Amino acid sequence: MEAFSSHRGVVATLDRANVDTDQIIPKQFLKSIKRTGFGESLFFDWRYGDDGKPNPSFELNQPAFAGASILVTRNNFGCGSSREHAVWAVAQYGFRAVIAPWQDRNGSRVPGFADIFRNNCVKNGLLTIELSEAEVDQLFDWIERFPGLQATVDLEEQRVILHMDEEVAFHFDVDPVVKDHLIRGLDDIALTLEHEADITSFEQQHETQLHA
Amino acid sequence: MAGKTLFEKIWDKHVVKTMPDGTVLLYIDRHLVHEVTSPQAFEGLRMTKRPVRRPDLSFATMDHNVPTTTEDRMTIRDPISAAQVEALRANCKEFGVNLYDLQSDHQGIVHIIGPEMGITVPGLTMVCGDSHTSTHGAFGTLAFGIGTSEVEHVLATQTLRQSRPKTFRVEFTGQLQKGVYSKDMILKLIGLIGTAGGTGYVIEYAGEAVRALSMEARMTICNMSIEGGARAGMIAPDDTTYEYIAAKDRPFAPKGEAFDRAVEYWKSLPSDPDAEFDRVLTIEADKIAPQVTWGTNPGMVVDVTDRVPDPHSVPGHSVRDVEQALAYMGLTPGTPMTEIPLDTIFIGSCTNARIEDLRTVAGIIKGRKKADSVRVIVVPGSQQVRKQAEAEGIDKVFIDAGAEWRHAGCSMCLGMNPDQLKPGERCASTSNRNFEGRQGKGGRTHLVSPEMAAAALLEGHFVDIRNWAA
Ligand code: SF4
Numbered sequence: 001m002e003a004f005s006s007h008r009g010v011v012a013t014l015d016r017a018n019v020d021t022d023q024i025i026p027k028q029f030l031k032s033i034k035r036t037g038f039g040e041s042l043f044f045d046w047r048y049g050d051d052g053k054p055n056p057s058f059e060l061n062q063p064a065f066a067g068a069s070i071l072v073t074r075n076n077f078g079c080g081s082s083r084e085h086a087v088w089a090v091a092q093y094g095f096r097a098v099i100a101p102w103q104d105r106n107g108s109r110v111p112g113f114a115d116i117f118r119n120n121c122v123k124n125g126l127l128t129i130e131l132s133e134a135e136v137d138q139l140f141d142w143i144e145r146f147p148g149l150q151a152t153v154d155l156e157e158q159r160v161i162l163h164m165d166e167e168v169a170f171h172f173d174v175d176p177v178v179k180d181h182l183i184r185g186l187d188d189i190a191l192t193l194e195h196e197a198d199i200t201s202f203e204q205q206h207e208t209q210l211h212a
Numbered sequence: 213m214a215g216k217t218l219f220e221k222i223w224d225k226h227v228v229k230t231m232p233d234g235t236v237l238l239y240i241d242r243h244l245v246h247e248v249t250s251p252q253a254f255e256g257l258r259m260t261k262r263p264v265r266r267p268d269l270s271f272a273t274m275d276h277n278v279p280t281t282t283e284d285r286m287t288i289r290d291p292i293s294a295a296q297v298e299a300l301r302a303n304c305k306e307f308g309v310n311l312y313d314l315q316s317d318h319q320g321i322v323h324i325i326g327p328e329m330g331i332t333v334p335g336l337t338m339v340c341g342d343s344h345t346s347t348h349g350a351f352g353t354l355a356f357g358i359g360t361s362e363v364e365h366v367l368a369t370q371t372l373r374q375s376r377p378k379t380f381r382v383e384f385t386g387q388l389q390k391g392v393y394s395k396d397m398i399l400k401l402i403g404l405i406g407t408a409g410g411t412g413y414v415i416e417y418a419g420e421a422v423r424a425l426s427m428e429a430r431m432t433i434c435n436m437s438i439e440g441g442a443r444a445g446m447i448a449p450d451d452t453t454y455e456y457i458a459a460k461d462r463p464f465a466p467k468g469e470a471f472d473r474a475v476e477y478w479k480s481l482p483s484d485p486d487a488e489f490d491r492v493l494t495i496e497a498d499k500i501a502p503q504v505t506w507g508t509n510p511g512m513v514v515d516v517t518d519r520v521p522d523p524h525s526v527p528g529h530s531v532r533d534v535e536q537a538l539a540y541m542g543l544t545p546g547t548p549m550t551e552i553p554l555d556t557i558f559i560g561s562c563t564n565a566r567i568e569d570l571r572t573v574a575g576i577i578k579g580r581k582k583a584d585s586v587r588v589i590v591v592p593g594s595q596q597v598r599k600q601a602e603a604e605g606i607d608k609v610f611i612d613a614g615a616e617w618r619h620a621g622c623s624m625c626l627g628m629n630p631d632q633l634k635p636g637e638r639c640a641s642t643s644n645r646n647f648e649g650r651q652g653k654g655g656r657t658h659l660v661s662p663e664m665a666a667a668a669l670l671e672g673h674f675v676d677i678r679n680w681a682a
Contacts, residue, residue, distance in 0.1 A: 017533050018407055018509050022647040027628045031277065031292040033251035033299045045649050074530075076408035079441065079509070080647060082343040083249060084359035103408075105528060108491065110408045115443050116343060116357055123361035177233045177375065188361070189262070192369045195229055195237060199265075199371055202228040208241045208269060209333055209474060211466045 002125045003185030007096045008152040008163075009069030013143050014043075014059055019073060020080035021117065025089040038085055039092030064147030072099045072139045075110065078117025087120040097127040097153045099160065101136035122178050125185060127155060129172045142168070155182060215484020217379050218448050219414045222354045222481070226337045228371055238374045241336040243366050244322045245272035245309065247300040248628070249341030253364035254303035265370045267308040271331055274300055275321045276628045278314065280591050280618035284630070286314060293629065307367070320594020320620040323347040323562040327431065328596050330465025333457055334449040334478040339366055344562050344644065346437040350430035351457075352449035352481050354414070357438065378490040380413035380442065381483075384421035386498035391678035394429035395564065395642070395661035397421065398436040399503035401495060403513040406528045410442030413491065416483065417447050421497030427456040428568035435563045436644050439510040448482035461596075504549050504674055505646045505659040507537035512646075516664070516676045520547045540648055541656050542636065550674050552658070553585065554640050556633060557669040558651070559662060560591030560618075561625035561643035567600050569642065569662040574601075574609040576666035581614055583672030588615035589631060591623040615669070627652045640668040 029041040049055045059065070071090070077100045078086060090098065098121070100112030111118075112130040121128050131139070142162055143149050152161045155174070162168040192199075216224070228237040243266075250272070257264065264270060277293035279285050288294040297314075304311035312318040318325055323344055326332040332348045338355035339345060341363040348355035362372055384397055402409075415437050422430070430447050437445030454475050457465050466474045501515035511528065514521065522545045523534040538545065543552070559565065559573055570592060582588050590610045592598040598620055601607050607617045624631040625643040627650070633639055635654025642665050646657035660668065667675045 015532070016536070017530060018511075020509065020645075020647045022626070022645070022650050026649055026653070027626050030248050030628065031290075031296050033255070033296055035252045035255070045653055076406075076411070076441070079407055080343065080645065082341055082357040082359055084252075084341075084361060087359070105406060105409065108409075110406065110441075111411045114408065114441060115411055116359060120359035120361065123359065175375070177235055180233070188373065189260070189365050189368050192237065192365065192371060192373065198229045198237070199239070199369060202239055203370075206226075206239060209336065209466065210241075210269065210464060211330075211470055212464050 001123070001185045001187065004096070004125050004127055004155055004182040006152060006154040006156065007069065008150060009096065010065065010067055011070045011072055011143055011149055011151045012060055012065035012068035013140055014071060014073040015140065017074035018076045018079055021078060021083050021086040022080055024078065024086040025083065030083060030085050035088060036092065038089035039094065042089040042093040062147065067094065069094050070097045070099065070151055070153060071095050072136060072143065075101055075103045075112055077113050079114040082116045084120045086117060087124050087126055091124050091126045095126065097129060099129045099131060099136065099139065101133040102130045103133060122181055123188065125182060127153060127182060129153065129160060131170055131172055135170050155179060215487040217483040217487040217489060218352060218416055218446055218481055219354060219379055222335055222337065223376065235373050235375050237371045238337060240339055240366050240370055240372060241269060242331055242338040243270040244326055244338065244340035244345065245270055245363070246276060246322050246340070246342060247274045247296045248276045249360050250303065250363055251296060251299045252360050253367055254307065256364040257307070257367060262368045264307040264309060264367045269370065270309045270367065271326070272300060272304050272309050273312040273319050273322055273325055274314065276622045276626065278621040279629050280621045280623050280631060282619065285619050317595045317599060320596065321562045321565070321622055323435065324566060324593035324597065327351065327427070328462070328594055330457060330462030333465060333474065334453060335481055339372065343438045344435050346443065346445050347431050347435040347562055349434040349437065349444050349446040350427060351453055352446060352478065354444055354446065356443040377443065378413045380410060380415045380491040381489040382415055382417050383419035383492070383494045384417065384497040385419050385494060386421060386496055387424060388421055388497050388500065389678055391663065392500050392502055393661040393663055394425050394432045396500050396503045397497065398433045399505070399510065399513050399659065400500050402436065402440045402510050403503070404495070405440055407439060407509045407511040408441040410437065410440040413442050414444040414446060415442045417445060419497070422447060423450065426568060427452060428566040431566070432563055436510065439644055449478045454478070502661065502664050502677055504664065506541065506543060506549065507534065508540055508646055508648050510644065510646060510659060512537055514549060516549050516674055518549055520545050520549065550676065552638070553673055554638050554668055555586055556637055556639035557586050557588045557665055558624045558639055558641040558643065559665055560589070560593070560623050562593060563644040564642035564662045565591060565593030565597065567597050570597065570601050570606055573662050573666040574606040576663060577613045577670060578609050580670055582669045585672045586669055588613070588669050589618060589624060590615050591618040592620050594620045624651050626650055640665050640674065
């Protein structure tokens with residue numbers, strides 16, 4: 001896995017909430033048995049017209065967002081299925097980080113990203129950043145005014161910095177486990193296998209209740 | 213010290229080790245595998261020369277891609293689908309994983325065959341590269357969906373690195389009205405908390421209305437936990453659970469003395485009376501009306517007696533999101549839900565394609581014909597369900613009503629096989645997701661209970677089945 005410390009790139013916006021994994025990568029692209037080649041199919045139904053040509057009214061097709069590598073979107077991004085293909089598509093399109101707002105709903109905090117999607121991101125070196133709704137509104141605002149704006153996402157410092165005449169920065173929180181994982185670009189399975197002896201001794205006393 | 217929840221009891225029993233960073237290595241008792249989310253995981257094992265640690269605890273079947281017509285089932289015409297199914301065969305053979313292939317009478321949707329074969333019992337940890345793994349929680353087991361990297365991790369290590377989720381108890385008090393079912397309970401809940409409302413939590417469903425439900429109906433609720441954002445939903449095991457497991461033809465379930473011992477253990481699992489949850493919510497089950505979705509996520513739902521909402525009046529959704537959803541769905545605010553004309557009825561999916569679901573639908577439509585305007589597809593959840601239905605003559609009821617009677621698979625729930633909606637087609641579906649394009653590009657989905665779908669197939673539109681005479 002590619003390690004992540006800091007990344008600078010063009011910021012694109014996608015002004016929709018509850019973007020589900022069926023939208024991120026429609027079913028017909030889940031048939032591949034490979035781990036690559038998903039970037040072209042990202043947001044397929046929105047991104048291309050029936051003639052197969054890019055749909056000019058879809059946000060990411062704006063010329064100013066060409067080559068964008070940071071995506072700002074709305075709450076509950078990546079909900080729906082567990083398909084890791086969705087994360088592969090976002091990453092292989094060229095995004096290194098996705099920013100979405102957490103929300104306060106009746107006093108409880110609703111995360112910006114769906115659970116399984118966020119987990120899958122960690123496994124693929126894609127950084128998910130949660131900011132407040134007000135901050136994300138501000139980002140949308142700036143990018144509407146300055147299309148093609150660049151930002152730096154600094155994981156070490158936990159900051160998103162917008163490169164305007166005067167720099168604007170937002171702090172974000174990140175799970176220390178996730179941070180460490182991304183910065184070191186670790187291979188999970190190898191790490192777990194270091195505890196092989198523990199797994200084996202656990203197995204010896206554990207009843208799996210399988211009767212066949 | 214407070215008692216423990218059902219979730220905590222199971223979690224604690226499966227911790228292999230707590231890591232310095234606070235995450236745990238969690239042992240996984242059962243791993244279900246299907247053709248869509250596993251090929252890259254097996255490929256990863258091959259590349260790193262790692263074996264499957266416990267092939268005996270891994271169970272595979274093909275469900276997403278398989279055609280459901282008798283003619284096409286064995287020879288998948290779409291070469292890419294065929295390659296994916298073939299890859300699963302080859303991988304299971306190479307790594308020694310149990311496979312229920314198309315010829316097997318146990319083939320079916322992975323979440324239907326697990327319980328059916330006794331693979332799912334209380335007190336386990338279960339995972340699958342599929343978000344609806346939450347279904348199995350109906351047995352009082354911790355079951356959740358994972359991505360392909362985690363599938364590979366489980367295959368290689370039989371464990372997962374996890375942070376402990378929070379707990380959320382949802383209590384349904386009172387009894388459901390006649391004509392209201394477990395599908396309506398879960399849709400109601402999602403309407404209340406939103407599609408992200410359960411994110412980060414494991415939900416335990418409790419209360420009188422839940423206790424009264426059959427195992428099939430409980431599975432419907434747990435299945436859709438993920439639509440409310442929760443990775444797992446659970447229901448404490450009770451006599452209903454034990455009876456279901458004791459039924460014949462559950463090859464992996466404990467039997468005889470082993471069963472008695474198991475029941476003793478399972479009885480210790482329900483949450484202690486003084487157990488504490490991070491969040492609680494009470495819903496009056498007797499106030500729930502049949503639910504119908506109008507939008508493009510399962511939280512966009514109303515009572516069947518309601519109208520298509522005004523974009524400014526939907527809590528938890530921005531005006532723009534509602535406008536987009538209504539435009540996609542081709543609906544005008546103010547239209548009574550009962551006046552929306554339908555052209556397709558899909559009865560199937562891991563939410564509602566168990567034998568009980570088919571029996572109820574058949575009971576409602578018996579001796580009657582479908583409305584001329586609709587096409588009806590009935591897809592049993594497994595080949596076992598199909599066989600049982602045929603033994604009971606239920607298939608005839610469907611065929612006589614004018615429905616298509618199919619073989620097991622996911623089918624039009626997500627349309628990875630040839631069963632898809634065409635652009636603009638409008639479907640009453642017993643499945644779990646009404647996302648844009650889910651059932652076919654441009655297709656429009658309304659999620660309902662099997663009973664609501666049965667009435668809709670006769671009438672060609674939704675009706676309030678509480679006061680509807682078939
Ligand atoms: S029936 Fe639908 S929701 Fe269930 S496993 Fe298949 S595709 Fe997923």
